[in-house]
Amino acid sequence: MTTSFRKSPLRIPSLLGLLSLTLGSLGCSAEEAPEAASPRPDVVMIVVDTLRADRLAFYGCDRENAPFLSSLAAKGLVYEQGQAPGPWTVPSTASLMTSTYPFQHGVVDGFNWEASDEENADETVNRIPSAVETLPEMMRDFGYKTYGVSANVLVGVEMGFDRGFDRFSALDDEIAETVNATIFEWKEELLGNEQPNFLYLHYFDPHDPYYVREPWFDLDALEAPDATSASAFARLRAGAWDELDDEMREDLLDYLPRMLGFEDESEVPEEALANPLDYVLACYDSEIRYLDEHIEKLFEELQLDDETMVILTADHGEEFLDHGQWEHGQSLFSELVHVPLMIKFPGTDAPRGRVKEPVSTMDVMPTLRHYLGGEASPQERGLRLHEQGDPSRVVLTTSVDLPNPDDDRQEEGSLVVGVLRGDWKAIVGTERDRRESEEVEQLFHLTEDPSEHNERAASDPGVLDALRAEWERIHSATMIYEREFGPVVIDEAMRNHMEGLGYTD
Numbered sequence: 001m002t003t004s005f006r007k008s009p010l011r012i013p014s015l016l017g018l019l020s021l022t023l024g025s026l027g028c029s030a031e032e033a034p035e036a037a038s039p040r041p042d043v044v045m046i047v048v049d050t051l052r053a054d055r056l057a058f059y060g061c062d063r064e065n066a067p068f069l070s071s072l073a074a075k076g077l078v079y080e081q082g083q084a085p086g087p088w089t090v091p092s093t094a095s096l097m098t099s100t101y102p103f104q105h106g107v108v109d110g111f112n113w114e115a116s117d118e119e120n121a122d123e124t125v126n127r128i129p130s131a132v133e134t135l136p137e138m139m140r141d142f143g144y145k146t147y148g149v150s151a152n153v154l155v156g157v158e159m160g161f162d163r164g165f166d167r168f169s170a171l172d173d174e175i176a177e178t179v180n181a182t183i184f185e186w187k188e189e190l191l192g193n194e195q196p197n198f199l200y201l202h203y204f205d206p207h208d209p210y211y212v213r214e215p216w217f218d219l220d221a222l223e224a225p226d227a228t229s230a231s232a233f234a235r236l237r238a239g240a241w242d243e244l245d246d247e248m249r250e251d252l253l254d255y256l257p258r259m260l261g262f263e264d265e266s267e268v269p270e271e272a273l274a275n276p277l278d279y280v281l282a283c284y285d286s287e288i289r290y291l292d293e294h295i296e297k298l299f300e301e302l303q304l305d306d307e308t309m310v311i312l313t314a315d316h317g318e319e320f321l322d323h324g325q326w327e328h329g330q331s332l333f334s335e336l337v338h339v340p341l342m343i344k345f346p347g348t349d350a351p352r353g354r355v356k357e358p359v360s361t362m363d364v365m366p367t368l369r370h371y372l373g374g375e376a377s378p379q380e381r382g383l384r385l386h387e388q389g390d391p392s393r394v395v396l397t398t399s400v401d402l403p404n405p406d407d408d409r410q411e412e413g414s415l416v417v418g419v420l421r422g423d424w425k426a427i428v429g430t431e432r433d434r435r436e437s438e439e440v441e442q443l444f445h446l447t448e449d450p451s452e453h454n455e456r457a458a459s460d461p462g463v464l465d466a467l468r469a470e471w472e473r474i475h476s477a478t479m480i481y482e483r484e485f486g487p488v489v490i491d492e493a494m495r496n497h498m499e500g501l502g503y504t505d
Helices: 015-025 067-073 089-098 135-141 176-184 187-192 232-237 246-259 270-274 276-301 361-371 461-476 492-500
Strands: 043-048 077-083 121-127 145-150 167-170 197-203 309-314 341-344 353-360 395-401 414-421 424-433 436-445 484-490
Touching (some): 067 341, 077 395, 135 197, 176 276, 197 276, 232 276, 270 276, 341 361, 395 424, 424 461
Antiparallel strands (some): 077 341, 309 341, 395 414
């Protein structure tokens, strides 16, 4: 018989409260959400870097890449249209941690050493503004002991992601086994705490480089190529590689060694060179399966059971030629901003099911605050997830680029916004590349066109104008925080490491 993360027993929320959450999540009216047990439950929040929602079986993947995560999802609420606030780690994670938009908190840069040729130079990095409360700070105020482990070097101390944690460990893009080993060093303390525990885990798998993870690497297990399939990967395999022009194919082959973690092309397996897309997809799937195995080991080692609250999400997705490019950060299409979002509430009779309406990972903080009995915060731009089900709700995803004081090459910033309401999604704004700018106006009907290839701005201008007006209304009523910066030293080791991950020009 397993025990809780803590020694003391838990009382589950009342049946009335659980029923209220279930009804609210399914779009019915509900006046109350469940209240936290007393003593409060332990909370484990898992953020998987670069995880597409559509590679999980509980989001429709034909292949079971994550059986343990699927078992958790079967006990919880799965939000089918979870949206990341941004298409890459830094702005999206800062928004998850603060329930504010990237254009508000301004944490939109990585380590910006391109502006300097000096070795070991002090550069400036933008930080979470001190005026903004972070999720671990909130949890600590509710009486939790707070622990964080981040395997992404960008989600570290330099940008203020450690704020509010009693213990925080920032790793340099390490694998799941190393993340777990770090947590297990705190096991005795975690199991012995009288206070409830809040544990934030930011796993780096399956970010590139994509490695072959045995015994789960299996080219033959990919979905059969089919241009009409519900599987995005099956549609990709039906023609994405063949449709590339010779120049793009050559560029990708040149880039392939880095994506697979090799020094040069001579190390790349022949089967990868023959069909790079399939090989990369199979690696990506094997990385997810490897991660799932280690998350299960974490739960076993820390004795996490049904009385633990579990939140699963991702900072962003990944593109595999869905719109002609690789990796992430370049657009607001679904392959980059549609992410898993699942909450398993404590108790064997906790609410479970599926919510169809779009939601945001920015909703996690206000949901936890309400669950723990706190008053709504004017800072939070997200909503409590039990209040979902309103088809008129607008969810924003954003791509923000702001000038950095160390980079005089960029005079102005850019802001492109994805505006989701019901079945419609608009992408509008101004995109700037150095000193050139381009206006973006796109519109998609997500039910009829989930891959976002049938652009409808010209055929449905009224819908586009209405969604743009919603964005302008939200933007005009939203507080913008003063950006804050701090120093970071980029030494040769860090420079080489970040170059290997593709984080430099």
